[in-house]
Amino acid sequence: MTGDRPPTIIRRSDEMRQRVRAAQAAGERVGFVPTMGSLHAGHTSLVERAASDCPAVAVSIFVNPIQFGPQEDFDRYPRDLAADCKRLAPHSVRWIYAPDVSEMYPPDHATRVEVAGPAEPFEGQLRPGHFAGVATVVCRLFHCVPADAAYFGAKDWQQTLVVKRMVADLGLPIDVVVCPTVRETDGLALSSRNAYLTAPQRQQATALSTALKQAQSDWQQGHAISDIEHRMAAILEAAAIAVDYATVVAADTLEPLAPSDQTTAAIALIAGRLGETRLIDNLSLPPRTQSPC
Amino acid sequence: MTGDRPPTIIRRSDEMRQRVRAAQAAGERVGFVPTMGSLHAGHTSLVERAASDCPAVAVSIFVNPIQFGPQEDFDRYPRDLAADCKRLAPHSVRWIYAPDVSEMYPPDHATRVEVAGPAEPFEGQLRPGHFAGVATVVCRLFHCVPADAAYFGAKDWQQTLVVKRMVADLGLPIDVVVCPTVRETDGLALSSRNAYLTAPQRQQATALSTALKQAQSDWQQGHAISDIEHRMAAILEAAAIAVDYATVVAADTLEPLAPSDQTTAAIALIAGRLGETRLIDNLSLPPRTQSPC
Secondary structure, rough: OOOOOOOOEEHHHHEEEEEEHHHHHEEEEEEEEOOOOOOOOOHHHHHHHHHOOOOOOEEOOOOOHOOOOOOOOOOOOOHHHHHHHHHHOOOOOOEEEOOOOOHHHHOOOOEEEEEEEHHHHHHHHHOHHHHHHHHHHHHHHHHHOOHHHHHEEHHHHHHHHHHHHHHHHHOOOEEEEEEEEOOOOOOOEOOOHHHHOOOOHHHHHHHHHHHHHHHHHHOOOOHHHHHHHHHHHHHHHOOOOOOEEEEEEEOOOOOOOOOOHHHHHHHHEEEEEEEOOEEEEEEOOOOOOOOOO | HHHHHOOOEOOOOOHHHHHHHHHOOOOOOEEEEEEEEOOOOHHHHHHHHHHHOOEEEEOOOOHHEEEEEEEEOOOOOOOOOOHHHHHHHHOOOOOEEEEOHHHHHHOOOEEEOOOOOOOOHHHHHHOHHHHHHHHHHHHHHHHHHHOOOOEEEEHHHHHHHHHHHHHHHHHOOOEEEEEEEOOOOOOOOOOHHHHHHHHHHHHHHHHHHHHHHHHHEEEEEOHHHHHHHHHHHHHHHHOOOOOEEEEEEOOOOOOOOOOOOOOOOOEEEEEEEEEEEEEEEEEEEOOOOOOOO
């Protein structure tokens, strides 16, 4: 779908909220794609999905300081609003909400939305405060952009669980829609952080999706979870990727699966570091019918 | 103002939200009074204020388990929905939102809204988790009852600061209105917990407002803050009230005041225990013009 007119860039939450409410009062369903900018085809796939569901689409662009740790890449995270607007131009986006930090976080702000449960393992352990930063900004964004549905990429699987948990627990009146990961032709999941990779690292990085595809194949053949996990780690290490985790867990809760569990939907999750750059990826593993070896 | 028709009791958040949205779509401003039931004239003063501002008023009645500590009075907290409805009958209340615990907290709920800043001292120190429980339930209630304005009593002064902080930080589109404390003729602030007092304790409890009035007089006469605090504590102790705190701080931040500060609005805050019953109260101290002694 092609945009009829260029999106309006909105800086103030009051104006953003009024525009969304006015569209809803006119009977339009509003879709919302929250982003940190540096948009790629993964983001535009979310926009396309939102536009297919909703006549009015808002995209937010906000690099959220409170979801970055002190040693993380907040300062070097790529920011280019003009390029982002250009990338959105072919798509049906009515509003780009681009607040600055002072609009999102008032002086003396002191509130955090803390999620336990699915926010605790993996990224929660390795990036203390990250998911509180995500949940807090998403909660605030859902007040600034009170859309009917919000669209998130499955690439950040744990994040989607955290957002869904928060929405259910706080009774936020919004549908959370999780959309498929978009990949390069060689399998690498699109990520704004791929821009950090050197040419050799970019080659190495294909090991992430290779490991996940191996896990999917091994899972379908009934291998034991511990064997699947070891094989994923071995593939990453062979590509000189430092493994943060390579695991198979329950898709909805991220809890360990019993070896005999044949019916729970599972997910393979991996995180690894190439030099200064940290990448994550995942692949769904449908309930399997064969017994584990 | 007298109610034209009895309020509708609503149990489900979806229905509650739809009714509020429909009233707003019809151009009506909606006022909201969140309560834990056991309604008294303090609550009905909030309802009266809401009704004077808004043609449509919602009152919620929900004893929120997560704002009580494990040793606190959740189990014995008074609950009588029929009596509460009767007390609201003479007032202009359109809806009573009375969810049960399972409606408010889904299975596996794992989200807390944590406020630092004004939530940290006093009640925050003495009742760990209390304000997270308050902020979480108020945030959720504001999603279930998306009113234009919410009304809180100044008697729970620190709570009003926590709610205002959360509303500002999360960008909740609701006005927080703080209304004066309602008192018995002998000065005791109305509280659902007054019902726990024995007849002799009820007599002792007047010392709370006596101490606050003394503080106000001492403040106006320019006494030093430490002297004012000691005198409040002495009045409470003379009435055999175990003092949790008796303090004078900045009204907006609850931070200590410099002895030479003449311009900051202050507040006297006290908390004390009579047997098993814990009571709090406060009194505003306007900026004083006289120098401290």
